[in-house]
Amino acid sequence: MAKVRSGTLPPLVIDPASSLPLNAQLVSSLREAIRTGRLRPGRLLPPTREVALQLHIGRNTVVDAYSELVAEGLLEAHGRLGTFVAQQVKRTPAKDTTRPRAARRLGSRSVAALTPRQDWRLGQSGSQLLPLHVWRAACREAGRHLPPSDYGDPKGLAALRESIAAWLRRQRGTDHEASQIIVTHGTGAALEILARELIQPGDLCAVESPGYARAAAVFKAVGGTLLHVPVDEQGMRVENAFAGRAPTVLHLTAAHQYPTGVRLSGSRRVELATLARRKGTLVIENEYDHEFIYEGQNHAALAATMPAHAVLVSTFAKAISPALRMGFIAAPPTVANALAQAVERDRSHASWSLQVSLQWLLASGELQRHLRRVRRHHASQRDALLAALRERCPTVRASGQQGGLHLVLSTGQPARDKQLAAQLGKLGVALQTVRKFGGNSDEVLLGYGHMDAGDIEQAVGLLGQALSMLQNAGRRVRQGELKGAVDLGSRLRA
Numbered sequence: 001m002a003k004v005r006s007g008t009l010p011p012l013v014i015d016p017a018s019s020l021p022l023n024a025q026l027v028s029s030l031r032e033a034i035r036t037g038r039l040r041p042g043r044l045l046p047p048t049r050e051v052a053l054q055l056h057i058g059r060n061t062v063v064d065a066y067s068e069l070v071a072e073g074l075l076e077a078h079g080r081l082g083t084f085v086a087q088q089v090k091r092t093p094a095k096d097t098t099r100p101r102a103a104r105r106l107g108s109r110s111v112a113a114l115t116p117r118q119d120w121r122l123g124q125s126g127s128q129l130l131p132l133h134v135w136r137a138a139c140r141e142a143g144r145h146l147p148p149s150d151y152g153d154p155k156g157l158a159a160l161r162e163s164i165a166a167w168l169r170r171q172r173g174t175d176h177e178a179s180q181i182i183v184t185h186g187t188g189a190a191l192e193i194l195a196r197e198l199i200q201p202g203d204l205c206a207v208e209s210p211g212y213a214r215a216a217a218v219f220k221a222v223g224g225t226l227l228h229v230p231v232d233e234q235g236m237r238v239e240n241a242f243a244g245r246a247p248t249v250l251h252l253t254a255a256h257q258y259p260t261g262v263r264l265s266g267s268r269r270v271e272l273a274t275l276a277r278r279k280g281t282l283v284i285e286n287e288y289d290h291e292f293i294y295e296g297q298n299h300a301a302l303a304a305t306m307p308a309h310a311v312l313v314s315t316f317a318k319a320i321s322p323a324l325r326m327g328f329i330a331a332p333p334t335v336a337n338a339l340a341q342a343v344e345r346d347r348s349h350a351s352w353s354l355q356v357s358l359q360w361l362l363a364s365g366e367l368q369r370h371l372r373r374v375r376r377h378h379a380s381q382r383d384a385l386l387a388a389l390r391e392r393c394p395t396v397r398a399s400g401q402q403g404g405l406h407l408v409l410s411t412g413q414p415a416r417d418k419q420l421a422a423q424l425g426k427l428g429v430a431l432q433t434v435r436k437f438g439g440n441s442d443e444v445l446l447g448y449g450h451m452d453a454g455d456i457e458q459a460v461g462l463l464g465q466a467l468s469m470l471q472n473a474g475r476r477v478r479q480g481e482l483k484g485a486v487d488l489g490s491r492l493r494a
Helices: 022-035 048-055 059-072 132-143 158-171 187-198 213-221 266-279 333-346 352-363 366-392 414-426 453-493
Strands: 002-004 012-014 075-077 083-085 181-184 204-209 225-232 249-252 282-286 310-315 327-330 397-399 406-410 444-447
Touching (some): 012 022, 132 366, 158 181, 158 327, 158 352, 187 213, 187 282, 187 310, 187 327, 204 213, 213 225, 213 249, 366 406, 414 444, 414 453
Parallel strands (some): 204 225, 204 249, 249 282, 282 310
Antiparallel strands (some): 002 012, 075 083, 181 327, 397 406
């Protein structure tokens, strides 16, 4: 059998051994390709001579096939311009009468067609604040160089790692060398590679509760045993993590707890460093939202005080954009070397061009200037949001406002928090509650990093509307209960 692959034709099969004439086979193959949409309306077909040569058949056979399809209205002949698929062709896609078992198990799933009225979910940033000319300059830098012929250094671009190590020394107080940095595809990918390389089946893995669900998921996926450690107003309750068998690894978001927004206190940091050293626990410090601290002391990274027992995981998601999928791990030398071997083995190197662009942003000082801008912007957002909440929704308590890009909202009544979340959902708000992250409350999370002044006004308006609807519903219930009691009293007196 002969096959032809062309820039303007899908693969065609002609079988000389078949009892069906060659021109009939070609007509059938072309007709099927047109009807199913593999040949789109208006598409130019190859010349008959080219098709004949590639299929090893006579040119007249191809001419006859083209002519028959022109007569059927599926093709249009335009002289020297060539032969085209007709513009008005009724498409009849091939029916998938049978499906693989793996596909059948998925059932019928559809993506919601409706766009939320407003999105309060966490993880969004103010990427629009990065000047376009700065981003263009960063991208041009990548265009000035040819990519390497291989996958590149498994730890990442050497110049970028040097810049990250220098940035950590200035901003987070650590003393990492460039050789200790591993560039990754963001926080999630960083946790996955750490879990695969560091955790063995049965190892105890401590995580915050509520906390970052991705961490718990990757630890469990490699056979780790999860220890859910509660969080209070001072962050993770460290003593609970070490009350029994010491965990092999302990994951926490010390700078801005995910999702409650509290920070690990100074005394808890000292306690954690002491216990981790004594018990041999490796701490995975997820630097979530560390760039945005508005009140109180911005503590140095845990890796600054316990470098041999801490792995720092960070990302450029909030500093630039989560769409970059770019982050890094700063680890003790033995851990960093093992991670590099895993990256090389799995070919999971970070994008070379993005690394070059990011290196330019760091080395030029543009990233630092951008961070100063966005800190001021997000602090202003937070202040405007808190002021509007105090004025228009005074019954709602906000917490977690010392840093980060979201607030935790509560009415002070667990049952009412659940009702509020449901009512906001009915109003078209896409949101998350603390329960979504493994907590036992339905306090509403309001992510505001991507919002402008108009969005903040709308958010507070929607919150006020939801509260008003709940209040009216409660009033109707009370009126109904009062009327029922009056009717009962009347019947009793009668």
